[in-house]
Amino acid sequence: MKRCTRTMLLFAGLMLACVPCVFAAPESAASPAVAVEQTVPSETMTGAERAALNGEVGVPSPDLSLGDVDEEFSPPPPRDQRITLAERLTLQNAVCVLWANGMKQEPASVESLDLMNADAPDHVFIDPPSGFFYDNGEWVFEGLIRQMAPDSTGIEQIGGIQSFRVSFKKEASGSFSVISIYFGDLGKG
Amino acid sequence: MKKLFAALVVLVLALGFTIPSLAGPVKPTKQDILVMKHDLLNLWHMGIGNAEEMDRNHALFSSLRFILRGELGDSVEYRADYPDRFTNLPKKYDLFVSSANAKQVAFRVFNAFLEEELPHGVFLGAEGYYICTSEFNAGTEIAGDSYLPSYCSIEGMMQQADGTLLLSGKVRAFKQNFDTGEEILWASAPFMARFSPADGGWHLVSFIFTEEAMG
Numbered sequence A: 001m002k003r004c005t006r007t008m009l010l011f012a013g014l015m016l017a018c019v020p021c022v023f024a025a026p027e028s029a030a031s032p033a034v035a036v037e038q039t040v041p042s043e044t045m046t047g048a049e050r051a052a053l054n055g056e057v058g059v060p061s062p063d064l065s066l067g068d069v070d071e072e073f074s075p076p077p078p079r080d081q082r083i084t085l086a087e088r089l090t091l092q093n094a095v096c097v098l099w100a101n102g103m104k105q106e107p108a109s110v111e112s113l114d115l116m117n118a119d120a121p122d123h124v125f126i127d128p129p130s131g132f133f134y135d136n137g138e139w140v141f142e143g144l145i146r147q148m149a150p151d152s153t154g155i156e157q158i159g160g161i162q163s164f165r166v167s168f169k170k171e172a173s174g175s176f177s178v179i180s181i182y183f184g185d186l187g188k189g
Numbered sequence B: 001m002k003k004l005f006a007a008l009v010v011l012v013l014a015l016g017f018t019i020p021s022l023a024g025p026v027k028p029t030k031q032d033i034l035v036m037k038h039d040l041l042n043l044w045h046m047g048i049g050n051a052e053e054m055d056r057n058h059a060l061f062s063s064l065r066f067i068l069r070g071e072l073g074d075s076v077e078y079r080a081d082y083p084d085r086f087t088n089l090p091k092k093y094d095l096f097v098s099s100a101n102a103k104q105v106a107f108r109v110f111n112a113f114l115e116e117e118l119p120h121g122v123f124l125g126a127e128g129y130y131i132c133t134s135e136f137n138a139g140t141e142i143a144g145d146s147y148l149p150s151y152c153s154i155e156g157m158m159q160q161a162d163g164t165l166l167l168s169g170k171v172r173a174f175k176q177n178f179d180t181g182e183e184i185l186w187a188s189a190p191f192m193a194r195f196s197p198a199d200g201g202w203h204l205v206s207f208i209f210t211e212e213a214m215g
Helices: A002-023 A048-056 A085-100 A113-117 B002-022 B030-045 B056-070 B099-108 B133-137
Strands: A034-036 A131-135 A138-148 A158-170 A176-185 B076-078 B095-098 B122-124 B128-131 B150-159 B165-176 B183-198 B201-209
Touching: A085 A138, A085 A158, A085 A176, A085 B030, A138 B165, A158 B183, B030 B056, B030 B150, B030 B165, B030 B183, B030 B201, B056 B095, B056 B099, B056 B128, B056 B133, B095 B099, B099 B128, B099 B201
Parallel strands: A034 A176
Antiparallel strands: A131 A138, A138 A158, A158 A176, B076 B095, B095 B128, B122 B128, B150 B165, B165 B183, B183 B201
């Protein structure tokens, strides 16, 4: 009798211990953590090969270009280093968050890691990315970042625009280490 | 005593089945929302104004077109980058999309399964689809305007009791005014969309852009 009661209590205890797990907020596919290691502005820009390949499949360059890119061929990433759509969108979001939080100077410095996991303001965006390539073991993501801001009459237009370049590494754990972030002026914004 | 034990087991099992439903519907993560916005913007650029306009009988063609329009860097392998992938294949095949990626887009965006019939310019290998872009794109080029800087903003989000997610918002595209140098609003469309949770993410159930789509 005593043994049976003990078994029942143990069983009930185990079930109760599971309750908090079941009630916990469901979070599928946690966002990759983005850790910033250092900030080093870099002048190296590659990607002409990829731009040419993009041209083959009918993807025109954006109206405003970042400037010159060198002709050096950059070897492709190992397949386990490739970036998924969700990861690329998360990085785009992180760049938007940093920029929207005032990181518009050159060179940029990262003040808070929390910013990387925050939601970007609705009207700040990166599209289309003009460069997204693998260079000497690092991923490089570059393009133009814009902010829509209606003018005094309410007409929606681009109120701020800057170029950006971020280089990062994909760690074995699946998270990213940002190596450098750079925002540059285009003469307005 | 045995009866009490049996009753306790039944009670615990019943509780076990009830608790998950009490936990509420699956909530979308930040990444899920980013992918949803990306998918809606891509569909708008492809000129698909609502779910009824999606060609589910040709989901393979639609999915590959969707990937080439919006996921080139993420889901595509170029012959120049991975020549080993293209060994013994005619040189006209210049891109590779894995079967897993194509299936995922077909389910996530078009709510359909891939058909067996291959579109023009596509060869099916052991691991996926090899694409000859000049043949595949012939007659189906996406309008140049669809590559203008654009974004999708979400203005309303509501989760239904059945777990589906209703989104409302607006897509916008901007074009440079060569007189002033400013980039001005070129096209926009409010939208409503419904997503349903599924294994490994969310899939688009229905949507409508309430103004004429570009493309």
